[in-house]
Amino acid sequence: MTDSPTAPEPGDRDPDGLIRRAGLRVDPDQDQHFLVDDRVLDRIPTYLPAAADRSHLLEIGGGAGALTDRLLGSLPVDGQLTVIERHEGYASFLETEFADAVDAGRLTVVTGDALDVELPPFTASVSNLPYGVSSEIAFRLLPEKRPLVATFQAEFADRMVAEPGTSAYGRLSVSAQHYADVEIVERIPREAFEPKPAVESAVVRCTPRDPEYEVANEAFFLRFVKALFTQRRKTVRNAIRNTGHISGLEEPEAVVDVADEGLLRKRPGDLAPATFAEIAAVALDHGEPTGE
Numbered sequence: 001m002t003d004s005p006t007a008p009e010p011g012d013r014d015p016d017g018l019i020r021r022a023g024l025r026v027d028p029d030q031d032q033h034f035l036v037d038d039r040v041l042d043r044i045p046t047y048l049p050a051a052a053d054r055s056h057l058l059e060i061g062g063g064a065g066a067l068t069d070r071l072l073g074s075l076p077v078d079g080q081l082t083v084i085e086r087h088e089g090y091a092s093f094l095e096t097e098f099a100d101a102v103d104a105g106r107l108t109v110v111t112g113d114a115l116d117v118e119l120p121p122f123t124a125s126v127s128n129l130p131y132g133v134s135s136e137i138a139f140r141l142l143p144e145k146r147p148l149v150a151t152f153q154a155e156f157a158d159r160m161v162a163e164p165g166t167s168a169y170g171r172l173s174v175s176a177q178h179y180a181d182v183e184i185v186e187r188i189p190r191e192a193f194e195p196k197p198a199v200e201s202a203v204v205r206c207t208p209r210d211p212e213y214e215v216a217n218e219a220f221f222l223r224f225v226k227a228l229f230t231q232r233r234k235t236v237r238n239a240i241r242n243t244g245h246i247s248g249l250e251e252p253e254a255v256v257d258v259a260d261e262g263l264l265r266k267r268p269g270d271l272a273p274a275t276f277a278e279i280a281a282v283a284l285d286h287g288e289p290t291g292e
């Protein structure tokens with residue numbers, strides 16, 4: 001069967017047909033694993049929280065446009081979508097394939113690296129992320145406090161949602177959960193992509209909210225969490241002592257002198273985010289942190 005000469009309605013495009021029409025190599029070394037399972041593609045935009053403002057969606061890594069098509073189909077009447085795609089060939093294909101949406105002001109394609117380009121004033125973000133930089137992109141988007149739906153490698157997603165006391169719990173869990181309620185909403189088998197990635201994927205929904213604890217200095221809090229998890233099998237006391245070069249504490253000894261003895265005996269992997277915040281507050285007051 002040949003592709004129809006008239007442009008299909010947004011939301012109806014066949015993912016394999018898009019890859020064929022783009023006519024470009026799909027290069028896994030450039031994080032190009034395109035979704036080709038229609039059912040998964042149809043579901044991904046529905047995972048945004050019901051109350052999410054969809055008036056300006058942001059997609060990172062448009063590729064051949066299978067998810068772009070579904071997102072355009074899910075926009076409200078006056079809505080718009082911005083897609084950031086690093087590969088010039090795919091970015092230019094998106095502009096041609098979706099020329100009607102571009103002309104109508106509903107789609108903007110930005111050619112560039114999602115880690116460098118200026119972000120548009122988006123209201124929510126939905127992406128099948130390039131896995132090589134998924135962590136950097138997630139931590140660029142999370143502080144924007146907008147609802148986020150994105151695919152990640154399953155093991156990475158498991159770490160994002162992990163609870164204290166589990167082996168997957170770590171710096172990534174505390175940092176992600178600092179910004180949002182984080183949930184895995186679907187696991188995706190390798191077969192849903194072309195070419196198949198090496199591992200399973202998972203769709204994660206991040207619903208922004210303020211944390212249940214106060215943090216006076218966010219940069220220090222995140223650095224302190226990072227430092228302690230480099231010593232996850234040590235006690236909190238020793239982890240604080242050993243990681244001043246990472247946390248920036250000039251006087252870690254002064255922190256362990258005044259911190260709660262019960263907490264100092266625990267291990268970083270057992271501390272809830274609120275407990276990290278409690279100890280970070282003591283460290284900020286007594287440890288003479290340097291840096292921003």
Ligand SMILES: C[S@@+](CC[C@H](N)C(=O)[O-])C[C@H]1O[C@@H](n2cnc3c(N)ncnc32)[C@H](O)[C@@H]1O
Binds near residue numbers: 036060061086112
């Ligand atoms: C996993 S593919 C997803 C493609 C498409 N959205 C889909 O679901 O089929 C990731 C896309 O991100 C692009 N990409 C890789 N690194 C990027 C970066 N740093 N900034 C923007 N796009 C990037 C790749 O060229 C590729 O098109």
